[in-house]
Amino acid sequence: MRVIEDIIYVERPSASLALDLYLPDGTAHSTVLHAHGGGFFKGHRAGPRVPLLAQRLTDLGLAFASVSYRLGTPASTFNDTDLRSIRQNCRRARDQGVLIAKRMLGPAFEAARQDIGTAIAFLTSTHATHDIETSKLVLLGISAGGIAGLSLAYPPENLPCFAKPDAVITLGAAMVHPWCLSERGPQVLMLHSVNDKIIPPSTADLALTAATTSAAPFKVFKCNRKGHNAPVVALLKDTDERGTSYWDHMVATLQSAKVLSPTRGDV
Template sequence: MPVFADIAVTTTATLDLWLPEAAPRATLLWLHGGGFLKGSRKEPVAAALAERLLPQGVAVASGDYVLSGSAASLPAGMRAEQREFSRQAQQAGLRMARRLHGPAFAAALLDASALVAALAGGAAHAATAGRPVIVAGHSAGGILALSLAYPPQQWATRIAPPQAVLALAAALVHPWALRAGGPPARLLVANRDRIVPPADAAIGAQMAAERRADLVLVETGIAGHNQQIAALFDGLDQHGHPWFALLERLIEAAAEVS
């Protein structure tokens, strides 16, 4: 597996990249969790994804983004908007910790967008230029993935959108940004989760149905926050189909469209 490590995208956003032997037909970007306080692209999930997806002609990237970002680190025009969006998130009924939709989230979102743009545009590596980018992430990384696909209108020009999203143990923190015609998104959640309550994910799913957005909530029936990663790799749905096929179908659809 050709691995290109430590590709600097911004001063705080860095990529590791695995490439298949032939030109990739798509790129999967993995975003780690950690509550915007901790976490690393070096965690083993991305390498496990590469082992499964490289034989299918899919490049895999793992990205770091800024941690513990403050309001002062945001562009001036985003600061008041971020405060208002965080207030709206609470009004919408989200019960997750405020930091998960606060300034640290917004700063990380800008870095995540830069990672998508670097992959899609070829700045990270020429092999990924023009290929669709699918973003997958767990917890904070899943929140970022969903927000890349469906940012508030005021931030849309700042955000490089992916072609599809798979989020694990996450929720959409700006559910009012959902719209018809956006990227397909799948949200894999537990029946019990102390970090991101399943009820938070359900708010987005309900609004997606009302707005005809292509966001589908998938309950694994497995309790636990971190356990959703194991569910993705090894779990089966009620029909005996692997949950990993959700990701493969998203990639396949994105690759066909491109």
């Protein structure tokens, strides 16, 4: 595995935003973009499990990009129209049962969504530069990173539109705009804990119900490990009640979305 660190993907007035790109020893087929958690107010692209995730995914012939995004972005960053839409979406989400902290539905969330969407556009437009065969990209989002990823895959109509991933894998996240789901959207696999006090498991049930109603291509699993960060460990180590590993479920999603070659799911 090779690593290219500190690739600037966008210059914001407040900061230069960068990503680290992990590459297999040979040509990569496509890209996994990792978006860290932290409630949109903390976190870092170089988290403790990033090297392990990068190694396992590059072993599958994929590139792995771990991205930074703005944290704690204030309301003053946005114009009045967008700020009104952010607040409207927050109220609608809570009215529909998305019971997470309001700060995870506000301006900091929208800034992260826009930054990660910009990172997707950057990676898909520059893939050949780094010996990546295709522009296909899956977003692997942990907690807040998954919230942003789902809202890029199924964006609200009243906010700016950004690049969409070809599939989304979330670990301990929430679909905060369930009214945006449709059968034409990207494939999604959500892995949640049965006991999560930060993003309760009821949010996973809400996402599955909305996806079923709209025929959106969603799969939702709950692992038996307890805690908000449990799904990350479960993805790497655990199986479902039928004995299929959550890693294999993810690989199947990548293959179905043509992000991963059907012959490269055996690692």
